[in-house]
Amino acid sequence: MLNGIAGANLVRRQRIALVTTQAYKIGTELARDPANAMMLPHVQEIRRLKRMARRKKTPGVPQTPPVQALETPESPES
Numbered sequence: 001m002l003n004g005i006a007g008a009n010l011v012r013r014q015r016i017a018l019v020t021t022q023a024y025k026i027g028t029e030l031a032r033d034p035a036n037a038m039m040l041p042h043v044q045e046i047r048r049l050k051r052m053a054r055r056k057k058t059p060g061v062p063q064t065p066p067v068q069a070l071e072t073p074e075s076p077e078s
């Protein structure tokens with residue numbers, strides 16, 4: 001039963017990958033037309049995310065977001 005579920009999940013992932021690839025290709029073709037310029041930022045964001053996914057991760061470095069320094073409010077001068 002577990003093998004059946006794992007196989008079904010694999011098929012679902014492959015179908016989703018196919019549909020998303022087709023949608024991306026259609027979006028890039030539409031974005032080439034100046035009349036559809038509103039799609040250009042969306043296509044650029046997907047391209048950026050795809051590049052990030054292809055990068056090799058450095059081993060040994062924890063993948064945590066950088067901690068931002070908290071700003072302290074200035075105290076009013078007396």
